[in-house]
Amino acid sequence: MKVLRLAKDKLDLFASVLQQFGEVHAPVRQGEKFAFRRLSRWSEACLDYQRTILPPKKYFLPQRDTLFEYKEGQGYVPVIESADRRIILFGVHPCDIYGLNILDMVFTGKYVDPYYQARRKSIAIIGIDCTPDEHCFCRSMRADFVDHGFDLFFKDLGDRYQVLVGTALGDDMVLATGPLFEPATKEDFEEYKRRSSEKRKAFKLDVEIRDLPEIFEMEYDSTLWRELGERCLSCGSCSMVCPTCYCYDVVDEVRLGSREGRRTRSWDSCLFSTHALVAGGENFREGRPARIKFRYYHKQRGFVAEYGRPSCVGCGRCISACPVKIDISEVINKLRGMENVTA
Amino acid sequence: MASKHKILIVDDDADFAEAIASFLEANGYQVLQARDGSEGLRIAKAERPDLVLMDVMMRERTEGFFTIQEMRRRPELKDIPVFVLTSIYSQVPGFRITPEASWLAHDAFFAKPVNPAELLEKIRQFLDRPSAKEVNS
Numbered sequence: 001m002k003v004l005r006l007a008k009d010k011l012d013l014f015a016s017v018l019q020q021f022g023e024v025h026a027p028v029r030q031g032e033k034f035a036f037r038r039l040s041r042w043s044e045a046c047l048d049y050q051r052t053i054l055p056p057k058k059y060f061l062p063q064r065d066t067l068f069e070y071k072e073g074q075g076y077v078p079v080i081e082s083a084d085r086r087i088i089l090f091g092v093h094p095c096d097i098y099g100l101n102i103l104d105m106v107f108t109g110k111y112v113d114p115y116y117q118a119r120r121k122s123i124a125i126i127g128i129d130c131t132p133d134e135h136c137f138c139r140s141m142r143a144d145f146v147d148h149g150f151d152l153f154f155k156d157l158g159d160r161y162q163v164l165v166g167t168a169l170g171d172d173m174v175l176a177t178g179p180l181f182e183p184a185t186k187e188d189f190e191e192y193k194r195r196s197s198e199k200r201k202a203f204k205l206d207v208e209i210r211d212l213p214e215i216f217e218m219e220y221d222s223t224l225w226r227e228l229g230e231r232c233l234s235c236g237s238c239s240m241v242c243p244t245c246y247c248y249d250v251v252d253e254v255r256l257g258s259r260e261g262r263r264t265r266s267w268d269s270c271l272f273s274t275h276a277l278v279a280g281g282e283n284f285r286e287g288r289p290a291r292i293k294f295r296y297y298h299k300q301r302g303f304v305a306e307y308g309r310p311s312c313v314g315c316g317r318c319i320s321a322c323p324v325k326i327d328i329s330e331v332i333n334k335l336r337g338m339e340n341v342t343a
Numbered sequence: 344m345a346s347k348h349k350i351l352i353v354d355d356d357a358d359f360a361e362a363i364a365s366f367l368e369a370n371g372y373q374v375l376q377a378r379d380g381s382e383g384l385r386i387a388k389a390e391r392p393d394l395v396l397m398d399v400m401m402r403e404r405t406e407g408f409f410t411i412q413e414m415r416r417r418p419e420l421k422d423i424p425v426f427v428l429t430s431i432y433s434q435v436p437g438f439r440i441t442p443e444a445s446w447l448a449h450d451a452f453f454a455k456p457v458n459p460a461e462l463l464e465k466i467r468q469f470l471d472r473p474s475a476k477e478v479n480s
């Protein structure tokens with residue numbers, strides 16, 4: 001992997017030239033929080049941010065997506081909205097890149113989702129390192145470092161960035177900017193190692209995930225699920241902000257008075273009361289305890305069985321978004337019989 | 344007729360903009376001025392100029408670059424020719440824009456200080472073509 005350096009005071013020039021590869025989107029301040037948006041000027045970008053409200057998932061799996069349209073006489077008309085819109089996501093944290101790598105397993109693995117795949121091809125990823133806050137436990141989930149899933153990755157070294165080139169597209173981006181980038185030096189590597197060690201120490205939350213599927217197996221009948229179900233509002237906020245929750249609902253929208261319409265899909269959540277409702281009125285997870293339990297079991301146990309790792313990346317969004325303060329790290333520690341354990 | 348053409352100057356340097364505006368007005372053009380990218384976009388949308396002369400380093404060092412991209416994204420502004428007038432080469436050593444730089448989506452590039460005669464000649468090439476007004480209307 002090619003390793004370069006870029007002086008911080010040249011970042012705005014790099015971002016300008018980058019526009020030849022597509023629209024530049026980056027975290028932008030939204031009140032007290034941050035959201036990925038298209039930049040209309042470089043100063044809107046906040047690269048020193050905590051987490052964005054929604055993860056980059058929203059670009060690849062939009063909240064609402066038209067799958068196809070249908071018309072009498074024409075049959076099905078395939079639609080992949082904005083698939084040719086070239087976008088550069090600038091400033092994606094490692095956990096969110098890891099989240100996209102997990103979505104890749106689901107949407108480009110055994111069954112390929114053409115809508116997701118088309119957007120994955122048209123959206124470039126420029127990652128950036130971050131500093132953990134009190135809700136981050138990406139290190140526990142082994143998602144604090146990524147070695148693939150980005151075109152370029154920036155690591156803060158003070159007055160400069162160490163830049164990893166991850167793909168041929170990333171290399172093209174570097175070449176297009178002429179002499180802005182320089183080869184990384186031994187000094188840069190030393191500084192990177194020093195900062196990497198500091199980052200490790202900055203984590204306040206630690207969640208032990210080894211043997212977690214077994215613990216979940218043992219605690220299937222735990223009273224904790226009922227307690228959580230009584231607190232949970234089934235609002236689905238944790239699913240909406242999760243970088244790896246990918247459940248969606250499919251609806252046919254027929255235009256009134258016509259013989260045409262479209263099929264859309266939109267985000268769904270296993271916390272919603274209708275998620276497991278099937279024809280005939282049977283609901284497999286009618287109560288909130290069953291639904292919140294299902295969410296935990298799918299992310300921490302079922303996904304491990306299918307893909308070899310939990311689908312949680314430890315971004316902390318579900319902790320910060322939950323209106324009744326259900327905290328995944330506390331839930332896991334309680335299941336382990338290790339209440340109030342912190343790093 | 345050149346007198347019917349509107350030129351928008353987007354530049355935070357009022358002295359420079361005023362000097363160019365006077366020169367262009369003396370040569371029969373109607374001139375509008377904006378002091379930053381946002382104002383430039385607002386005036387461009389309202390007035391539909393035939394040509395924009397865009398500075399780069401305004402409130403932000405790369406403001407002109409982003410403003411041009413914004414123009415190119417808006418259907419009502421995307422076909423307006425843009426000339427870049429900038430001193431970025433002298434301000435940022437080593438930074439160069441190649442003549443064929445497609446990312447900049449510009450129609451002509453002038454490093455400041457600008458030779459007014461050369462600028463006028465280029466403007467005439469763009470605006471006094473028989474079809475220029477139709478293309479941009």
